[in-house]
Amino acid sequence: MKKLLFIVLLICSYTAIAQNTPYTSYFTGNATDKVVTPNFGITMMGGRTEHTEAMQWFINKANGGDVLVLRASGSDGYNNYLFNELGIEVNSVESIVVKTAEAANHPYVIKKIQQAEAIWLAGGDQYNYISVWGNSPMKQALQDHISVKKGAIGGTSAGMAVLxxxxxxxxxxxxxxxxxxxxxxxxxxxxxxxxxxxxxxxxxxxxxxxxxxxxxxxxxxxxxxxxxxxxxxxxxxxxxxxxxxxxxxxxxxxxxxxxxxxxxxxxxxxxxxxxxxxxxxxxxxxxxxxxxxxxxxxxxxxxxxxxxxxxxxxxxxxxxxxxxxxxxxxxxxxxxxxx
Incomplete structure (x- = not known):
């Protein structure tokens, strides 16, 4: 029975979380927050395919902690890449799609930003970030991640455009x-x-x-x-x-x-x-x-x-x-x- 429970938990940790919420979350890894001290760093990419060595540099800044991908469109395209393909161990990778002001004000989104050691802003349309995330608790949490926690921050295309x-x-x-x-x-x-x-x-x-x-x-x-x-x-x-x-x-x-x-x-x-x-x-x-x-x-x-x-x-x-x-x-x- 214990073995079966372990298998179920492991599978769930790699499955998109289905929710009736204003945001959508896709989670990979250990669901228990790992509290470590990150190393500050900024990574900016020009678009198209992510650069492997640069992304490894970025993920290393998480110091084995939790990586959060924020986006206004798309889904879980980063999860497996960041968690399994870069050869660097992290506790978890979570992608959260935030399309509305309601989502940008949601306590779950704010909590996940506060817990992350490294935050990546995906590509897309930067006006969605500016108009939806701006003047919200989400934006303040991002600023605290940079200025107070001194966690790593990065982005590609639209994600770079707002840094x-x-x-x-x-x-x-x-x-x-x-x-x-x-x-x-x-x-x-x-x-x-x-x-x-x-x-x-x-x-x-x-x-x-x-x-x-x-x-x-x-x-x-x-x-x-x-x-x-x-x-x-x-x-x-x-x-x-x-x-x-x-x-x-x-x-x-x-x-x-x-x-x-x-x-x-x-x-x-x-x-x-x-x-x-x-x-x-x-x-x-x-x-x-x-x-x-x-x-x-x-x-x-x-x-x-x-x-x-x-x-x-x-x-x-x-x-x-x-x-x-x-x-x-x-x-x-x-x-x-x-x-």
Missing amino acids: GEWYFSAKNGSVTSEEALKNPYDERVQLGNNFLQVPFLQNTITDTHYADRNRQGRHATFMARITHQTEQPAFGIACDEYTAVCIGSNGIAHIFGRKAEMDNAIYFIKTQGTQPEQISKDQPLTWNHNNSALLIYKVITDRSGSAMFNLKDWQTANGGQWVNWYVKKGQWFEVEQKD
Whole structure:
């Protein structure tokens, strides 16, 4: 009888939890919360397939504890991958789908965020996160996970898009570089800030699916808007698909991707302390300043994670190349940095 009970419990731990609740939970592993001290870290991925070495780096930060995947769509796609396929032991992996404000206020969801050692934000539509999770107990619990518990936080695609202090909300749908550069105040260029406050990402806006969808120009436009509004320097971090940035508690970012010859990259972008020469509604953006408005450290990635960038000084780096970007009459340009 005891053996039968053990088998039943084991099977249940790997089964989606059927519920008449405003959220949906899929649970894998040990249902008893494991209380351990996590190690802080941030992992950001550019979309498409998750990067194995970067995800192993992230899961290690849970220190054998509990991993929580939060999403507004989808189901249990991460559970088996994170629990069984990475070769790193964790106590549990739970995916919770939170689609409504009622779910974002639910005590079960808040409790699970509080118990997690590592939290992953899945891809999808970031406006669902901002509009549904924002101004909710769920959002505060996420912030406490980062600031108080100092647990690991990460995300891919839309999940990466909301980790910077500033974000592109996609409230009115996506926007292309051509559209944003032509009119920086196009109704689709919807920016916001302080969804979360994550160390080393202050005054930073991220972007994903980057060169794959030619998003450099729109990212430059986002940064022009932020610089113009705040009169402060702005920063950007961007990932091509299949790439990842892993940031430790010391502010050092390690860069992961595929083989270097596949030409996928990570971009660390900073303004040069200048204002755009032309930024207004229905007018093409100009941000030139002698062809050097933005300074970018561009790393063509490999799987080793050996390339690095220091987010404490935004200067110390290896494994990449400094280039300049500028915009002239709505056209985006990249040039090698002048000596």
